[in-house]
Amino acid sequence: MNLFARVLAIVLATTLSACATLSPAQRDRAAAIAEAARPTQVDCDRHDACAQPSPLRELAARAFVESSEAAPRHYALILDRGRDALLARINLLRSATTAIDLQTYIFYEDDSGQLVLDELLAAARRGVRVRVLIDQLAALEHVDTLAALAGVHRNFELRVYNPMFNRARTSYPQYALAAACCWRKLNQRMHTKLLLVDGAVGVTGGRNYQDDYYDWDPEYNFRDRDLLVAGPAARTMEADFEQFWNDGRSVRVEHLTDVGRRLLDAGVPPVPAPHFARPRRAQTMREEASDAALVRQRLADHALPVGAVDYVTDGPSKHADDGGSGALASRSLRGLIESAHEEVLLQTPYLVLSKPAQQMFRDLHQRERAPRVVVSTNSLAATDAFIAYALSYKYKRRYLREFGFHIYEFKPFPRDVPMDIEKPAGELPEPPPVGSGNEHAAPVAGAKRAGRARRDRRSVYGNGTYRAPLSREYGALRYGSSGANRPVPLRRGGVRVGLHAKSLVIDERVGVIGTHNFDPRGDDYNTESAVVIADPDFARALAQSIRRDIAPANSWVIARRDKPPVFSGLEYSLSKASEQLPLFDLWPVRYATSYEFVPGPACPQPLPPNAPGFRACYRPVGDFPEVRLGLKGLTTRIFTAFGAGLAPIL
Structure with a gap:
């Protein structure tokens, strides 16, 4: 045969x-x-x-x-x-x-x-x-x-x-x-x-x-x-x-x-x-x-x-033949965002927006007094869904310029989050303090040996026995092969953390906690639910929790990279034109990159990326900080170039 x-x-x-x-x-x-x-x-x-x-x-x-x-x-x-x-x-x-x-x-x-x-x-x-x-x-x-x-x-x-x-x-x-x-x-x-x-x-x-x-x-x-x-x-x-x-x-x-x-x-x-x-x-x-x-x-x-609490849910009727007509959770969340006057504080693990959501944020940014939109999401180093990150990476310029987002990407080894992680035996050394200048140094020889001994299945690509991908949550494409959506390899080992919270705060008056990732799958495929509480004390408590996640110890800031000394306008136009293509987005330079806060006498407190003194207090750390560039770095760029058509099912 x-x-x-x-x-x-x-x-x-x-x-x-x-x-x-x-x-x-x-x-x-x-x-x-x-x-x-x-x-x-x-x-x-x-x-x-x-x-x-x-x-x-x-x-x-x-x-x-x-x-x-x-x-x-x-x-x-x-x-x-x-x-x-x-x-x-x-x-x-x-x-x-x-x-x-x-x-x-x-x-x-x-x-x-x-x-x-x-x-x-x-x-x-x-x-x-x-x-x-x-x-x-x-x-x-x-x-x-x-x-x-x-x-x-x-x-x-x-x-x-x-x-x-x-x-x-x-x-x-x-x-x-x-x-x-x-x-x-x-x-x-x-x-x-x-x-x-x-x-x-x-x-x-x-x-x-x-x-x-x-x-x-x-x-x-x-x-x-x-x-x-x-x-x-x-x-x-x-x-x-x-x-x-x-x-x-x-x-x-x-x-x-x-x-x-x-x-x-x-x-x-x-x-x-x-x-x-x-x-x-x-x-x-x-x-x-x-x-x-x-x-x-x-x-x-x-x-x-x-006081009053609203439980907003799609229900199984969302999966009737007429499809998206049952997407009550998506419509309710968009209505809340559109009601904002001062600030939208959004936390989602996967920053891949549906077309209605993109248009909503575009309209919001074009208001005469547009509210500030702060987004907490995953970095490539932290995410469990690198394909979703690749799509987010593709549209960074759009998110920053057209939607006015302030984006903070979660670190894989955050230093101040409300978690109780127990370190296993043989754990690698603690990462250096933020601002020490050594956060992204290559691991020492002993750390390499420990990493090999522990065979950290999520930090060393291809090592160890991976959990069956059918038990992972995000996106249908994770079933394509056993390695389709593993977390990327990092430059050092350790107990990695990825963001999975889905929360929203409007003007510190309304707080939302639920299951919706604010993504196309949540709009069109998955049934979702959310609890909405219009109470200032609750909204402030939720906002405080999210702001802790975006603090410099826990997240990098995404901002425009320095303009080239010549032909900056031409480069911007070419990259924007390439971004519009559903395929073949091959422009090698992205509009934005990641920045790390560097505290000092002149920089006592973190600044938003649109503050005048931002560049004096932050240093660029590259598009994919902490990631050991190799196959996954290459495939991230490939999906950036060719994967825009996947957004509806991601």
Whole structure:
């Protein structure tokens, strides 16, 4: 058999296996097997399901007592630290008396995922109704785990959203087939994230269920943000969850072909016991979640009393045949931005704007008294999606000149962010202090040896065993190959940090925390949600958190590079013309570059990039600071030149 015939045979086999589904009789039999296996007994006979008292749950009780129909009361808690976000979740799960609803894009079977799953099952066994809805492309990775959960208890139900080929797991060949036959359906993902307890307390924001969202990954973690809301708005969250849960795209896990076949072949397997990579850390989290005084001190006491809270969500109707008509979250966020008078403070990990968003910012900048637009986003060194960064890099001139953005790009080794990263054994030396002049020096020989020994999979391209790309969040193109969207290699090793928070502050009077990346995928493909709070105290607290991320210790500033001594006008015109091309943007010099603040007697405080003294206090550090230029640097420039057509799906 020649090579073509072998490839054709593989493709045909993959096609047939992907399209094969359970017959109605097989599906009913698999469901009956799961139903018969579910225990009905509960571990508690109290009316409150033996719920653990919780200071966070008490916030909801206070909010409902203090609310009236005309004047609702809520308590809002910004969860900046990953450790606190996980602590809040575990504590709330233990406080549930009647119902837990969990909705997420990614649920990974690492330490944080296993810990949360164990708590969900414990709640079901003590009498709480637990419903879990996960997007199919990033659901639990083992079919045996899904089959076990199909029959784990009568109080626990798991559904999978928008499964391709009615399967729980999608392999690379099956993904390729789906891309060929069903591109729009493949990209219509449930990006909404919500944990709701007793219809009274909700948590939403950027975090999925995976170690790198909770500062637990030894090599790469996300600087993220969630919001806990206690009070009447939780009822709106509950109604939205019900829409997703009852939508035809949400499929009971036992009805999926691969899970159903597992049930038919061998019955319901036992739920695997949690196997933690770092068991002591998991045990510490469990102990802290039982410590009411600690939870009160670290979390509940910092909740802000606010009035009305709006939960803005697309809902599953966004994935109806008429497409973007259901993009309520995108329209609402654009309306808020258009209401700005003084300042728009925007934080997004991926600065790739849809055409409506670009036109909105262009119009905003052309106002007679245009508001200042400050954008916090990722650098190439920090991002987990270098293709998205390449598109952002292509349009820097447009962002600065036509939209008036002040752009701050997050560093991979920030020195002052609210994270609790535990350094693994053999960690490399601390980076030098900001302003020392040595931030970008090559690593010393010992550091090189340590880097090789640790095989930092995200700092050294091609080393180590990478997590399956199907578990990453951003963009459909990440499935193209196992290395399609790894973080770029850096000049030194260490625990890298990438920005993942999605937040917005308008005039320090309205604050927004949600799931929307302010990108074309959020506009056209993903379902998104956001909490909008029009309260000055809350808006200022959120603004303070974002401003900390853009401080010189944590971000570089993007500004126009120095003009060449001759033909500067010609160069600008040629680069602008090249930028307009959908392909072949090959002009070698970009309009802007990265700058580092250099403090001194004449420069005591950071300056915005349009300040007269900016160039005296900042030094250029290149287009891709900290990046070890090589293959990824080259491919970034290639996508800059050829990738503009990818923006709608990024």
